Amino acid sequence: MKVPLLDLKKQYKSIKEEILKVAEEIFESQYFILGPRVEALEKEIAGYCSSKHAVGVSSGTDALLISLMAADIGSQHTVITTPYTFFATAGSIFRTGARPIFVDIDPDTYNISPESLESVIAAMTGKELARLKAVMPVHLYGQCADMDPILKIAKEYNLFVIEDAAQAIGAEYRGRRAGAMGDFGCFSFFPSKNLGAFGDGGIVTTGSDELYDKLRILRVHGSHPKYYHKLAGGNFRLDAFQAAVVSVKLKHLDKWTKGRRENANKYRELFANAGIDDVIKLPVEKEDRHIYNQFVICVKDKRDDLRLFLNDVGVGTEIYYPIPMHLQECFLSLNYKNGDFPMAEYAALHTLALPIYPELSDDQLAYVVEKIAAFFEIKG
Ligand SMILES: *Cc1c(COP(=O)(O)O)cnc(C)c1O
Numbered sequence: 001m002k003v004p005l006l007d008l009k010k011q012y013k014s015i016k017e018e019i020l021k022v023a024e025e026i027f028e029s030q031y032f033i034l035g036p037r038v039e040a041l042e043k044e045i046a047g048y049c050s051s052k053h054a055v056g057v058s059s060g061t062d063a064l065l066i067s068l069m070a071a072d073i074g075s076q077h078t079v080i081t082t083p084y085t086f087f088a089t090a091g092s093i094f095r096t097g098a099r100p101i102f103v104d105i106d107p108d109t110y111n112i113s114p115e116s117l118e119s120v121i122a123a124m125t126g127k128e129l130a131r132l133k134a135v136m137p138v139h140l141y142g143q144c145a146d147m148d149p150i151l152k153i154a155k156e157y158n159l160f161v162i163e164d165a166a167q168a169i170g171a172e173y174r175g176r177r178a179g180a181m182g183d184f185g186c187f188s189f190f191p192s193k194n195l196g197a198f199g200d201g202g203i204v205t206t207g208s209d210e211l212y213d214k215l216r217i218l219r220v221h222g223s224h225p226k227y228y229h230k231l232a233g234g235n236f237r238l239d240a241f242q243a244a245v246v247s248v249k250l251k252h253l254d255k256w257t258k259g260r261r262e263n264a265n266k267y268r269e270l271f272a273n274a275g276i277d278d279v280i281k282l283p284v285e286k287e288d289r290h291i292y293n294q295f296v297i298c299v300k301d302k303r304d305d306l307r308l309f310l311n312d313v314g315v316g317t318e319i320y321y322p323i324p325m326h327l328q329e330c331f332l333s334l335n336y337k338n339g340d341f342p343m344a345e346y347a348a349l350h351t352l353a354l355p356i357y358p359e360l361s362d363d364q365l366a367y368v369v370e371k372i373a374a375f376f377e378i379k380g
Pocket of ligand 1: 059060061062085086088089138164166167188189190200201202
């Protein structure tokens with residue numbers, strides 16, 4: 001049996017007619033960038049995320065970058081974030097010239113630890129505090145970071161909160177939606193996200209009228225009015241076609257999220273019956289609701305051997321992420337070293353993402369768990 005990590009062809013089959021219809025309309029109109037399709041999507045996403053505004057942009061990475069730019073963050077600033085994330089989180093901070101400051105993660109959720117955040121800020125001198133401008137929590141794998149204490153700290157120290165919600169569209173935290181808690185919510189429409197385009201795309205949500213205006217101006221090179229530049233922005237525009245694809249998919253998102261959550265529950269049952277909970281830790285659901293962009297297990301021992309074994313029997317897996325940000329070569333100048341963030345380093349060595357997409361069959365789920373159990377029987 002084959003169980004790929006993700007199979008988007010199955011999803012496409014289920015929405016093919018809707019997609020082809022909007023594609024034809026766009027091709028006939030020959031109107032490709034921004035415009036009514038993007039504006040419609042912005043309204044839909046703002047509504048879905050219960051945020052006041054949304055601004056469609058070119059990618060999730062650019063959503064982060066443009067948010068930092070809208071917050072006027074630059075080389076004289078620092079931004080606190082997690083070392084255990086996709087590169088774009090720390091990369092976008094670094095690209096503004098600001099210095100990313102990492103703090104360790106919660107070993108259960110893999111999200112930034114509010115306690116570590118608090119103690120790092122508490123230890124800062126007056127000068128260091130003056131440079132600190134924002135905190136960028138990531139809602140990793142589709143579960144929100146513990147936002148209440150983060151928002152409290154941010155308020156106390158007057159910091160922007162930029163939510164990296166690239167993996168978390170529709171995730172909730174104590175009744176609030178991902179992207180609607182901070183000053184900015186950054187989403188990605190990369191095809192493998194829960195709400196994916198047919199190419200690159202992203203969106204920023206914000207509750208602030210002022211930041212909304214600034215984001216829209218920065219998106220078109222800072223031009224306002226046309227050819228007059230008070231700000232130096234960039235080309236952060238979203239394509240009409242990508243917006244139309246995302247609009248089509250958004251109508252199905254809750255159903256797909258439900259499917260992912262059901263698969264997670266089926267995995268829990270299957271793993272419980274397999275009796276290998278001494279060697280494997282399942283994802284810990286702390287916040288309601290987790291949208292399972294990834295179902296990530298923690299393997300106490302022989303993670304890499306298990307991955308090779310699963311690959312040989314047709315089960316696709318991935319390691320998100322094998323090298324924490326503080327150990328990346330391009331961040332050598334930040335002067336971090338191995339041992340600085342033990343929880344993030346442990347996660348990088350022990351986590352493994354299993355297939356979780358909604359179209360998986362019960363047989364496929366059972367096969368994945370059966371093979372994992374078989375591996376531990378063989379290897380002891
Ligand atoms: C995917 C992702 C991004 C970047 O999104 P792109 O659309 O690929 O640029 C940023 N942060 C996290 C946590 C992501 O998973």
